[in-house]
Amino acid sequence: xxxxxxxxxxxxxxxxxxxxxxxxxxxxxxxxxxxxxxxxxxxxxxxxxxxxxxxxxxxxxxxxxxxxxxxxxx
Amino acid sequence: xxxxxxxxxxxxxxxxxxxxxxxxxxxxxxxxxxxxxxxxxxxxxxxxxxxxxxxxxxxxxxxxxxxxxxxxxxxxxxxxxxxxxxxxxxxxxxxxxxxxxxxxxxxxxxxxxxxxxxxxxxxxxxxxxxxxxxxxxxxxxxxxxxxxxxxxxxxxxxxxxxxxxxxxxxxxxxxxxxxxxxxxxxxxxxxxxxxxxxxxxxxxxxxxxxxxxxxxxxxxxxxxxxxxxxxxxxxxxxxxxxxxxxxxxxxxxxxxxxxxxxxxxxxxxxxxxxxxxxxxxxxxxxxxxxxxxxxxxxxxxxxxxxxxxxxxxxxxxxxxxxxxxxxxxxxxxxxxxxxxxxxxxxxxxxxxxxxxxxxxxxxxxxxxxxxxxxxxxxxxxxxxxxxxxxxxxxxxxxxxxxxxxxxxxxxxxxxxxxxxxxxxxxxxxxxxxxxxxxxxxxxxxxxxxxxxxxxxxxxxxxxxxx
Numbered sequence: 001x002x003x004x005x006x007x008x009x010x011x012x013x014x015x016x017x018x019x020x021x022x023x024x025x026x027x028x029x030x031x032x033x034x035x036x037x038x039x040x041x042x043x044x045x046x047x048x049x050x051x052x053x054x055x056x057x058x059x060x061x062x063x064x065x066x067x068x069x070x071x072x073x074x
Numbered sequence: 075x076x077x078x079x080x081x082x083x084x085x086x087x088x089x090x091x092x093x094x095x096x097x098x099x100x101x102x103x104x105x106x107x108x109x110x111x112x113x114x115x116x117x118x119x120x121x122x123x124x125x126x127x128x129x130x131x132x133x134x135x136x137x138x139x140x141x142x143x144x145x146x147x148x149x150x151x152x153x154x155x156x157x158x159x160x161x162x163x164x165x166x167x168x169x170x171x172x173x174x175x176x177x178x179x180x181x182x183x184x185x186x187x188x189x190x191x192x193x194x195x196x197x198x199x200x201x202x203x204x205x206x207x208x209x210x211x212x213x214x215x216x217x218x219x220x221x222x223x224x225x226x227x228x229x230x231x232x233x234x235x236x237x238x239x240x241x242x243x244x245x246x247x248x249x250x251x252x253x254x255x256x257x258x259x260x261x262x263x264x265x266x267x268x269x270x271x272x273x274x275x276x277x278x279x280x281x282x283x284x285x286x287x288x289x290x291x292x293x294x295x296x297x298x299x300x301x302x303x304x305x306x307x308x309x310x311x312x313x314x315x316x317x318x319x320x321x322x323x324x325x326x327x328x329x330x331x332x333x334x335x336x337x338x339x340x341x342x343x344x345x346x347x348x349x350x351x352x353x354x355x356x357x358x359x360x361x362x363x364x365x366x367x368x369x370x371x372x373x374x375x376x377x378x379x380x381x382x383x384x385x386x387x388x389x390x391x392x393x394x395x396x397x398x399x400x401x402x403x404x405x406x407x408x409x410x411x412x413x414x415x416x417x418x419x420x421x422x423x424x425x426x427x428x429x430x431x432x433x434x435x436x437x438x439x440x441x442x443x444x445x446x447x448x449x450x451x452x453x454x455x456x457x458x459x460x461x462x463x464x465x466x467x468x469x470x471x472x473x474x475x476x477x478x479x480x481x482x483x484x485x486x487x488x489x490x491x492x493x494x495x496x497x498x499x500x501x502x503x504x505x506x507x508x509x510x511x512x513x514x515x516x517x518x519x520x521x522x523x524x525x526x527x528x529x530x531x532x533x534x535x536x537x538x539x540x
Contacts, residue, residue: 018188019181028179032138035178039134047221047508053523054219054515062518067116070525072532 083325084190090324091194097316098201102129104309105208109215111302112432114295116519117216124215124223128207131224132231136200138178140232144199146173147240154248157461165246198320199239202264205317207231209268210496212432214275216282217516222503229499230271230492238267238491242483243345245459250346254458254473255483258344259321259355259393261445262487269439270492273428278500279509281429283516292423295431297379307382311363314389318359318396321345322352332460347460350397361401362392365408373416383433384412387441391415394449394480398456407448411441439492443484450480 003017003024004010010017019025106125113121132140146164149155155162158169166173175182175192182192207227214223242249243263249255257263286292297303322342328349329337341349366388367381374380389396391411392404399407419436422428430436453475461472473479503509511520519525 016187018186019184020187021184024181024184028181028184032178035134036138039131039138043221043224046224050220054512057518057522058512058514060518061514062522064517067519067522067525070522070529071115072525072528 087324088190088194091191091198091320094316094320095194095197095201098198098205098313098320100309101201101313101317102204102208104306104311104313105205105212106306107302107309108306108432109212111299111304111306112212112297113215114298114519116521116525118521119524120220120520121215124218124220125208125211127220127224128204128211128227128231131227132203132207133200135228135232136196136203137183138232140203140236141176141183141196141199142173142178143233143236144173144240144244145171145176147237148244148246148248150241150248154251156246158246171246201320202239202260202317203231203235206235206264206268206271209265209434209438210272210275213272213430213434214279215431216520217510218275218279219508219511222500222509225503226271226275226496226499229495230268234271234491234495235264235267238487239263242487245345245347245461249479249483249486250459251472253479253483254475255479256346256449256453256456256458256475257394257446257483258346258350258397259318261390261392261394261442261449262484265390265393265438265442266446266484266487267442267492269435269437269442270488271496272430273422273435273439274493274496274498275500276428276430276435277426277497278504281427282431283513285429286427290427292427292429300378303379304382307386310386311389314386315359318355319352322350322355323347324352328460343460344397346458348397348457355396357401358392358396358399358404359389361405362388362396362408364388365405366391366412368405369409369412370416373413380416380433383437384416387412387415387437390438391441391445391448393442394445395453398453403452407445407452410448411444414444415441439488443488446480446484446487447477450475450477 001022003022004020010020017024023031106122109125110118110122146166148165149162151164152162156165158165158171159167164173165171168174174180177183182189183196186192207230210226210230211223241247242255242257243260247255282295284293285295322344324342325340326343326347328334328339328341328343328347331347339349342352344350363385367385369388370381370384374384388408388411392399392407395407396404415436418440419430419433422435423430428435454477456475457472458475459472500509515522
């Protein structure tokens with residue numbers, strides 16, 4: 001996985017390769033796929049939890065001033 | 075980098091953009107504070123988290139596709155040929171400024187010893203993207219779902235504003251060539267489009283419960299924490315300094331770039347590669363801020379919320395031409411923009427029952443639109459681009475700055491790429507029942523359960539004996 005194991009050899013090569021991250025040249029597309037899955041997954045998970053929370057709260061039908069009894073300033 | 079002077083130039087440029095990114099972070103801090111200050115107590119934490127999530131959502135999508143769009147779309151596609159390859163297709167060839175290098179799986183989108191600039195330039199544009207999304211965020215507080223806002227933030231932050239930047243900001247953009255569009259510090263490219271997008275969303279989203287009386291008269295739901303709003307707006311001003319610097323290229327030799335044989339001319343340039351100075355735009359930034367504050371204090375009769383916002387609107391209105399204006403021109407233009415934005419805000423509110431909670435459509439949208447149009451008159455005849463000095467595109471030059479081109483540009487920014495997509499996407503989300511929170515939740519407060527948990531925890535702590 002390591003792209004560089006010896007900086008002296010790397011920087012004194014006839015043509016210095018710029019990309020130095022692990023897996024350079026072979027893993028980028030896989031990383032993008034993983035990243036997109038993570039991103040879309042976040043929307044799916046948070047959408048579900050938000051919908052549940054909003055439905056639960058809506059069912060209780062609190063009044064406009066009820067939240068004042070929850071203020072923790074004592 | 076083997077030549078020390080060349081290395082210093084590159085490292086200076088890298089560091090320059092990095093500093094602008096850090097400064098611009100304050101814009102987002104300011105927007106968060108501002109929104110929380112403007113929202114009511116029972117919605118505070120939701121308001122804060124909604125805008126905070128702009129950071130990761132726009133960042134990752136900007137990495138995946140936003141940055142690629144900027145480099146791929148200057149030609150339209152299909153509207154005007156590129157000066158690089160004379161094709162009107164998407165720019166995805168092997169040329170130096172091709173979008174090919176900015177695909178998410180490109181080796182230049184990472185630590186690369188051969189490229190010191192892409193990452194900081196990517197980040198500078200990303201911070202512009204956060205700003206575009208954050209502008210929308212403020213207008214729609216207290217009633218939108220986080221899910222819907224996330225989709226809208228990605229749409230404006232990583233797609234629509236980038237299209238307009240490719241068209242009207244990129245040195246190869248078709249709007250420069252055909253319309254003579256000029257928008258040095260983003261009156262339209264960021265502000266008018268984001269304001270327009272917010273308006274499109276607001277039309278579908280509707281007002282907060284209680285904003286309008288049964289007879290349709292608007293009620294004032296003013297900021298609940300004016301001091302947080304104050305600090306937030308001061309931070310936005312501060313970040314705006316970084317924004318201005320980030321819109322420049324700090325050091326560039328225009329001689330060879332313009333094809334002038336034997337001429338060396340090192341200077342800072344604006345994003346269109348026409349010369350300006352950091353010193354000159356500092357005059358104009360401060361004078362347009364002052365013009366906005368002075369006018370805002372008068373039209374708002376000393377109301378602090380509007381006076382502070384007017385400072386911002388003043389800068390936004392003058393930004394299109396602040397690379398070239400005289401400071402007094404900048405001041406007067408800033409003042410004019412504020413009057414237009416303030417009057418338009420209340421007229422639209424009454425006429426169309428639009429509840430823009432923080433005046434974002436006015437401060438960014440109307441002031442930005444007005445700034446573009448004014449720029450067309452004041453800078454009429456100036457080159458729209460550094461490349462208009464020679465026959466660089468299809469044997470002809472870029473159009474010069476002109477009033478009609480600027481007016482059409484303003485319509486494209488505010489209406490075509492802003493308001494219309496905002497409206498359509500909001501309609502779709504609304505159709506799925508995902509746009510607006512339930513009425514009962516809006517009345518109870520989005521933070522109700524969180525506050526309830528805190529109260530129970532506090533009671534438990536208070537009643538404990540050890």
